[in-house]
Amino acid sequence: MALDMKTVLIASVLGLFSVLPLMAEQASQVTVTEPWARASIGSRPAAVYLALTNTSQAPATLTGLKADAAGHASIHRTSTDANGVSSMAPVGEIILAPGESIKLEPGGLHGMLMQMNAPLKKGTSVDVTLVFSDGTEQPVEFPVLGIAAKGPEG
Amino acid sequence: MRILSYLGAGVAAAVFMLAVGWWRSVQTSPPDLPLRLGQMAFEMTDHRGNRVTPQDLLGSPAMLFLGYTYCPDVCPTTLSDITDWLEALGDTARDMRVVFITVDPSRDTPEAMAEYVSYFDPRVEGWSGTKGNLDRAVAALRARYERVGDDLEEYAMNHTANVFLFRSDGSYATSIDYHEPREFALPKVRRALNEPMK
Numbered sequence: 632m633a634l635d636m637k638t639v640l641i642a643s644v645l646g647l648f649s650v651l652p653l654m655a656e657q658a659s660q661v662t663v664t665e666p667w668a669r670a671s672i673g674s675r676p677a678a679v680y681l682a683l684t685n686t687s688q689a690p691a692t693l694t695g696l697k698a699d700a701a702g703h704a705s706i707h708r709t710s711t712d713a714n715g716v717s718s719m720a721p722v723g724e725i726i727l728a729p730g731e732s733i734k735l736e737p738g739g740l741h742g743m744l745m746q747m748n749a750p751l752k753k754g755t756s757v758d759v760t761l762v763f764s765d766g767t768e769q770p771v772e773f774p775v776l777g778i779a780a781k782g783p784e785g
Numbered sequence: 786m787r788i789l790s791y792l793g794a795g796v797a798a799a800v801f802m803l804a805v806g807w808w809r810s811v812q813t814s815p816p817d818l819p820l821r822l823g824q825m826a827f828e829m830t831d832h833r834g835n836r837v838t839p840q841d842l843l844g845s846p847a848m849l850f851l852g853y854t855y856c857p858d859v860c861p862t863t864l865s866d867i868t869d870w871l872e873a874l875g876d877t878a879r880d881m882r883v884v885f886i887t888v889d890p891s892r893d894t895p896e897a898m899a900e901y902v903s904y905f906d907p908r909v910e911g912w913s914g915t916k917g918n919l920d921r922a923v924a925a926l927r928a929r930y931e932r933v934g935d936d937l938e939e940y941a942m943n944h945t946a947n948v949f950l951f952r953s954d955g956s957y958a959t960s961i962d963y964h965e966p967r968e969f970a971l972p973k974v975r976r977a978l979n980e981p982m983k
């Protein structure tokens with residue numbers, strides 16, 4: 632009986648050790664660079680941008696965004712048709728193959744924050760969490776640049 | 786008899802080719818160009834609360850474009866591009882009138898436009914008008930807009946994202962696409978400003 636308890640204990644400690652590195656790997660499977668947000672007015676929508684690289688050996692699927700600052704957060708794509716008409720629409724999942732990078736930048740993909748609780752003020756920052764299909768969540772801090780900013784450098 | 790049927794087939798083929806040619810020309814004929822500013826018929830209120838018409842722009846080169854202040858991606862980028870061009874053009878564009886016409890007048894009141902344009906070059910004017918006037922302005926620019934979504938607060942607007950450039954006599958010069966890089970856009974504006982009037 633005592634032996635059994637010991638075995639169980641060892642087994643669970645071993646199990647814990649084998650799970651820990653896995654969790655760490657999952658949490659850091661995607662590297663974020665150049666996050667920035669554009670300042671917004673009143674409760675009007677705001678946009679956040681960043682570059683993502685899948686540094687893991689497995690595909691990573693970004694399924695959505697969470698943000699306390701907004702009533703609703705999602706990934707949008709702006710597209711411009713042959714007549715020069717621009718439109719925005721939510722995108723479903725974004726699948727990143729191992730080693731693949733994507734950029735969310737003006738005129739293309741962006742994180743769309745709607746029903747803002749407060750305007751994003753230049754010089755502050757906003758926290759937005761990336762949600763992946765395996766359940767991992769990656770919080771990202773976006774520095775807020777001016778309304779006229781076009782990239783991470785301003 | 787056989788010669789006749791060959792002839793018939795030949796005529797049919799020729800008619801078919803002509804029809805294809807006609808269809809192609811219909812398909813690829815260039816879209817209508819924007820009207821001259823002097824021919825446009827609409828009036829709006831600018832961000833300072835003044836009544837304005839396209840005829841008020843005559844005498845200065847002008848840039849017109851469509852947008853709305855609930856647009857967090859394309860519209861601020863366009864305004865920021867224009868601010869960059871104006872800076873780069875310096876004296877050439879000193880008298881340029883820059884008119885941002887909202888396609889969302891129910892949310893973009895003159896007061897809302899005033900706050901929005903204050904973040905960009907001081908030459909940027911924000912015009913908003915009734916739906917009837919907006920529709921006439923958009924038609925005169927040969928542009929388009931469309932409301933997307935039924936939600937009273939959270940709808941979006943699809944809209945033509947080109948910047949339309951007019952010479953000081955009100956003639957249409959050229960337009961700049963949303964994705965046109967600065968190194969193409971700037972010479973285009975310069976050329977249009979230096980061209981003889983039409």
Ligand SMILES: [Cu+2]
Binds near residue numbers: 707708719720741858
């Ligand atoms: Cu969007």
